[in-house]
Amino acid sequence: MGSEGDVAQKLAEIVGERHFLTGEAIPDEYAGDEALVGERQKPRYVAKPATADEVAAILATATEHGIPVTARGSGSGLSAAARPSAEGILISFERMNTVIEIDTTNHVAVVQPGVTLSELDELTAESGLGYTVYPGEMSASVGGNVGTNAGGMRAVKYGVTRNNVLGLQAALPTGEIIRTGGKIVKTSTGYDLTQLIIGSEGTLALATEVTVKLHPRLGNGATVLAPFTDLDTVMAAVPSVVSSGIAPHILEYIDALTMAAITYTASLSLGIPDEVREASQAYLVVGLENKEAQRLSDDVAALGELLTGLGATDVYVLEGGSARKLIEAREKAFWTAKAAGADDVIDVVVPRSTMPEFLARAREIAGKTESGVVGCGHAGDGNVHLGIFQKDPEKRSSLLRDIFAVGMELGGAISGEHGIGRAKLEYFTELEDPVKIELMHRIKQAFDPKGILNPGVLFG
Amino acid sequence: MGSEGDVAQKLAEIVGERHFLTGEAIPDEYAGDEALVGERQKPRYVAKPATADEVAAILATATEHGIPVTARGSGSGLSAAARPSAEGILISFERMNTVIEIDTTNHVAVVQPGVTLSELDELTAESGLGYTVYPGEMSASVGGNVGTNAGGMRAVKYGVTRNNVLGLQAALPTGEIIRTGGKIVKTSTGYDLTQLIIGSEGTLALATEVTVKLHPRLGNGATVLAPFTDLDTVMAAVPSVVSSGIAPHILEYIDALTMAAITYTASLSLGIPDEVREASQAYLVVGLENKEAQRLSDDVAALGELLTGLGATDVYVLEGGSARKLIEAREKAFWTAKAAGADDVIDVVVPRSTMPEFLARAREIAGKTESGVVGCGHAGDGNVHLGIFQKDPEKRSSLLRDIFAVGMELGGAISGEHGIGRAKLEYFTELEDPVKIELMHRIKQAFDPKGILNPGVLFG
Structure with a gap:
């Protein structure tokens, strides 16, 4: 264990003084994402690496000193998975924003995690190919999408992030860099680490390069x-x-x-x-x-x-x-709900056939507490987005718990594409099978023995 | 630790005397799959469970006594992942062969792992829907396909097994039963255990029920x-x-x-x-x-x-x-190669654009050792199936190693859909990044602390 000064100096050395922030120099935007609930929290340090090696070096330092690390793409997440720990490091991927390759023969793009969906869309347009994950926020980063397994409207045809990412370069909490998958559409060569890292909300490894599928634009x-x-x-x-x-x-x-x-x-x-x-x-x-x-x-x-x-x-x-x-x-429905004073926005996923029952029961639950529940959703996917209007935190918490429980009882899950993050941790911990949570925690330990990656997300 | 007699008695109690075999009563078919290399090996015990609870009880017993367990579907695998250990238990899923549900509203089927692809095809036909994974062997079981992440010809449009399995019920080596995913096409609610178990070749958990996507038959x-x-x-x-x-x-x-x-x-x-x-x-x-x-x-x-x-x-x-x-x-190409005296059949996957270079270099390598290399493949997927003609085991081993190394150098992987199993373990161990192998091994331990599931497969 070194002193605090040692850590700050080491981080500044890794990314360069200009790309390292601490204390008052940290602007408020780094205090969280777009989640409507919970208190925003500035980290102790912000580091803006430019390379995979720098990311790995930050992680090795954090593991050595037992310091929490939270990754941030564009900060457009809705579950507070990019809300850092007070004593931790926030790694912002804003400088790793290069589209490395658009490969029109293999129909893939290789990008750094800070590339936004709108940048990727613009750069692929000329090739007649495109990336088909549109989670409704084009300023979102590809790396952030990998973290939450982002979906969006076109998922009914093209699938979600996990169906469109073929490979990763990723830095492990222990400081090694691995490559998983690649420009290949299938593999049966060991465990699928790509799929395991996708949707892990920055708790297992940090993607430093992403290989995504491109599809022909149909005109x-x-x-x-x-x-x-x-x-x-x-x-x-x-x-x-x-x-x-x-x-x-x-x-x-x-x-x-x-x-x-x-x-x-x-x-x-x-x-x-x-x-x-x-x-x-x-x-x-x-x-x-x-x-x-x-x-x-x-x-x-x-x-x-x-x-x-x-x-x-x-x-x-x-x-x-x-x-x-x-x-x-429709893509801006979240912002409309927020402007209308929604107290939370959730995205339960259920078997498509059970949406009517799920909605009826959600409205019934809301009615009992005089709460408002309105929304829209990816009907083809059974992914229901609901704006929740209930100012009282206790009533709201009980309402959410009951709605999530109904979704799970119908064979669904708490979140289709927003993730658990910090915002839904209490419900996930209460409602999910403890055997699965234990197993997930052991998987977490296999990647992250010191538990530095995003503590407070997914696990209590 | 109990005595051997205790274990046999316990297993017989779990599945019933009629569904438990040991010693000379074990027929030769249980000694392996269709892999062309290595010695076939009968297990000490064969157990044929009828329910998930029975599978879980067998696994708990095996963990208690430290006995290896190998799962078997139809035995049509090509990498010896269903070849049991001499001192181990073979769990044959032949009795768990019920199509539990064909759900035409959610477009899924829920099946037991021993259901064959031809049975599923027949039973879904009337609904106008179908399961789209055709690995070329319709006697293959769905559970076996989950184990190897089977692909086949239609993967170029519909994807491989991992793209078509939405959920699992699975028994853990420690004896618990979990449910992952479900009749939902997306989720961002913790790690994707479904995807992690798919392609794990029976080394992490055993699927006891599989929920698969169905697609409209286009006529x-x-x-x-x-x-x-x-x-x-x-x-x-x-x-x-x-x-x-x-x-x-x-x-x-x-x-x-x-x-x-x-x-x-x-x-x-x-x-x-x-x-x-x-x-x-x-x-x-x-x-x-x-x-x-x-x-x-x-x-x-x-x-x-x-x-x-x-x-x-x-x-x-x-x-x-x-x-x-x-x-x-074309589907029978494996059998044709076998009948023609092929000494091995491999299925390297490479980026689609590199197939010409891969094939040219594979032929060059073969030429140097006067070996024959002929084949066919899923061109749209970059998945090259090669029959290898070289009787000398040392020359063949060196040839295979060099061909796999070229595939990996081009950004590919040793196997696109057959898996590593026991047949390709030495090459996987030598050529794969040791950091990834170590990480995979820690994941294995998170599921299987006593290492009972399929030792000798994936890990040496």
């Missing part, structure tokens, strides 16, 4: 909006759309309150007559894409017929501008 | 065969086919020798004129499917043009019977 897209008189009918329609073979890349439900809020916030008029809107309890938004324009318009027509048969009051094919704005407004 | 299919004068041109054509947007579900290359062997074995005439066949060094086989017949025939036409532009000598659209027979003959 022609359409957005279809269908109002329904009630939420159950929307939910019942979802499996039929999925099994129709039309293969939408977006399949979202939005409840009436949320639709009113997001369109109001975006100053967006969708051209829906007042009488239809007033009679609608929920909407389905379906995105289609095709390499050929004719096939797309045939699919749109088939989808319209299908939705009408499934009980849609009407079917609107949105024009380019409105379509884009609606999708953007 | 219309076509198989296109294109001969090329040389292998490099075939390989160079592959990325263009992948990025064309035509999205084939099969994309295989077959070298001329292998094509001659498999068509001869299958008594299959493809109607290719002698002069074309004689001038062809390699073939591309492309499978297309579509929910609509017109789109399929448009895609077949577009593919034909594309392949001609990419250097195919000719393009044949195979009729139903020939198409089916060719795909079946």
Whole structure:
């Protein structure tokens, strides 16, 4: 064990004085992410490494001195997994923001973890390929997405982060650097460390390079909006759309309150007559894409017929501008909920077929405590995003616990894509099978014997 | 520690006398799988459990007494991961062969591990849905596929086992039973134990129930065969086919020798004129499917043009019977190689773009030791299946080591879908990063503190 001064000096040496902050010099942005709950907390140190070797050296130093380390991408997470410990080091990946390679033969990109989704989208555009994970926040970093296994609207067709990351370079808490997977789409050569690190919320190893899949951009897209008189009918329609073979890349439900809020916030008029809107309890938004324009318009027509048969009051094919704005407004639903005073935002995932029951029971639970529960979600994935309106912390905690318990009872999980972080730790600890938590903790120890990586996240 | 008699009695009690074998009563089939190398080995005990509880009880007993346990599905593996230890217990999942549920709303099936792919295919057919992992051996069990992360021809479109298993019930070596994932397509709620167990070759936990994704069966299919004068041109054509947007579900290359062997074995005439066949060094086989017949025939036409532009000598659209027979003959390539006297069969995976270099270097290495190397492979996945003809064990070992090293040097891995098992352990141990092997071993210990699960597989 060295003194505090030794640690600060060592960290400054590793990343360079200019890229090391401590004390008052640390700006507030490093005190957390976008999670709505809990107190923000500045770390003791902020280090901004430029290379994998620097990351590994920071980790080795932290392990030597037993100092907590939290990784930060863009800070757009919603579960406080990037909220540092008061006595710890925050590693900000902002300088590791290079797209190393766009490989059009193998259809992969190799990027540093601080690269944002919008940078990657821009740089891949010319190749006709693209990265298909759109968690609704294009300023999010690829490294952060790896941490939470981010999803988003297109997951119904393309899968979530874990389905689109083929390999990692990662620094271990003990200071070694490993490479897992690569530009290969399959492997059966030992344990899949790539998959284990994805979604581990910075508790096992820190990604210092990420190899992601790219898909051909299909060129022609359409957005279809269908109002329904009630939420159950929307939910019942979802499996039929999925099994129709039309293969939408977006399949979202939005409840009436949320639709009113997001369109109001975006100053967006969708051209829906007042009488239809007033009679609608929920909407389905379906995105289609095709390499050929004719096939797309045939699919749109088939989808319209299908939705009408499934009980849609009407079917609107949105024009380019409105379509884009609606999708953007939906992506900003979190911000709208926050602006409307939501006290928390959660993203329970359940088997697709159980969404109606899950929503009914969540509303029933909310009703008992006079809480508000409104939302939207990735209907094709069974991933329900709910804004929670309940100011009283105890009531809110009890409400959340009960809603998570219902989700798990239906065969689901506490979070589909936001992660547990610090924000949901108490519920995870209470509701998850203790045998699994113990096992996960032993896996954690296999990577991180001194427990330096993100203490307070996933484990109490 | 109890005596040997105690253990036998305990095992017989757990599964019932009728489902417990020892000594001479153990038939030879339980001595291994289809791996071509190494000595087959009968276990001391064979136990055939009927439930997860029985599996867990066997494991608890084995942990208590420190006895090795090897799991067996259908015994169709190619890497000897189902070859038991002489002093150990073989758990055969043959009695756990029930398809528990076909859920057409959530598009999943829940099956016991001993269910074969052909049983699952048959039972899902009526629903219009199907399980899309076809590793070329329909007698393979789902549980065995989980163990090796099996792939097969359709992986180019649908992914491998790990992309199609959503959840597990699994028995831990310590005797507990856990559930991971479920009928949900995403989760960010702790470490992904499902993904960690998949591909672990029976060394971490034993799956006692598997929840798999089902996809709509698209109804219309076509198989296109294109001969090329040389292998490099075939390989160079592959990325263009992948990025064309035509999205084939099969994309295989077959070298001329292998094509001659498999068509001869299958008594299959493809109607290719002698002069074309004689001038062809390699073939591309492309499978297309579509929910609509017109789109399929448009895609077949577009593919034909594309392949001609990419250097195919000719393009044949195979009729139903020939198409089916060719795909079946390709699936039986392993058996053909075995019948032809192959001394080993390997399945290196490399980045798709490096296949020509990999094959050229593999042939060069083979040439130096006068060994034969012929094959075929999942071209879209960069997964090269090679039959190795070299009788001398030392020469063969050196040849394999060098071929695996080239694959890894090109950014690939020793096995794409067959696994390491016992057959490739020496190469894995020598060539893999020791930091990763150490880490994997610590993960192994987190699951299996007494090291009872499949010793000799993955770790030396």
